[in-house]
Amino acid sequence: MMWDTRPQQSGKKPTSPHKTTTPPSLTDLDLTWKPFYKIPLPRSELPKTFSATRVSLRERQRGRRGRQGRGEVGDVENQQVEKGSANIHPIVSQTDAGTGPEIEGASTKYFVGTEDGEIVWGDWTPSKDQESGKFIPTRPDYFSYGHCGSVVCMERSPFFRDILLTAGGWTWAIWREGEKNGPLLSSCSCAVQYTCGTWSPSRPGVFFLCQQNGGLEVWDLMDRSHEPTLSQNISSLPITSINPFRITSKQEMLAVGDSAGTLHILDVPWALKNPSTNEDGIMEAFFERETQRVGFSSGRTAARAAAKRESMTAASAELTKFESAPEGELEPVWQEEARREYEDYLATENKLLIELGLVEPLPQDND
Secondary structure, eight states: OOOOOOOEEEEEEEEOOOOOOOOOOOOOOOSSSSSBOOOOBBOOSOOOOEEEEEESSSSOOGOOOOSSTTTTTHHHHHHHHOSSOOOOBBBBSSTTTTTTOHHHHHHOOOEEEETTTTEEEEEOOOEEEETTEEEEEOOOOOEEEEEEOOOOEEEEEEOOEEEEEEEEEEEEEEEETTTEEEEESEEOOOOOEEEEEOOOSSTTTTEEOOOOOOOOEEEEETTTTOOEEEEEEESSEEEEEOOOOEEEEEEEEEEEEETTOOOOEEOOOOOHHOOOTHHHHHHHHHHHHHHHHHHHHHHHHHHHHHHHHHHHHHHHHHHHHHHHOOHHHHHHHHHHHHHHHHHHHHHHHHHHHHHHTTTTTOOOOOO
């Protein structure tokens, strides 16, 4: 659902259509906090729907995430050049003071994580119904069973806007927008459930994951992808939120909150906040190779499935041919085949007995 929380343009205060005894300051909320657009998430088997827990839109308000550092560091997303997509369009200058920047051709794609661990991808732009002529919300384009538990993390990379990190249950995965063959990278099952996660604001290949037992995992794809680079216990309670924050170009902090409301402030080590040489380009090439690998693997799987179907179809046709043929025509063929198999069996048995020395080979006729 989408809301418009901007104040009314006219000076007249909105009045509620319901006659109640509540103060006007509360009745005005009935008019303000109502979504102006709803995106349904129906499954293929109606009337069931996806139960969304996380959502990720490519476009953000004013093109910022609002959690980057101040001053000399600035906003990472505004400093980085968008890569790998034609759906991102530049933000033009403001036309009117106070209205905010306009976005030309903004992307309308969305990702949704569900309670059952599914990853849903679609376009929230309404389409015109051919029968009624009305504009109706479109159905999701694609979904995949990504996790074995509820999705608790869905974060876009601040360096590659088409790359997403998701976590749910005991696994995490990295997805690419538009790639319908599955995740680019997925982990094996961990011993402890994940609760939240986020990308590093300074390094393209680093992300943080929090666990149910109060542990923190740091994954560095430049170093390894099969196990975390660093594991640290933060609290004895489940961690519920995590937020990295760059204070200066040389200092980066990590705010971690647990279920008891305790805030833990951690200093990120030097190796995890300073990118290596050309790390941006290396990670871009890494994601591109993984995209090609997933596409090749999906193509091979489809080709093998098609070959198996053709083989089963041919075998079924052959069986149908034998079953439909008259009994008198099939009996000589079966007898000849059985005779050849029996002769091959006798020859193999005689050869084995000779090799074991149990029988002597028959003398050859010199005539």
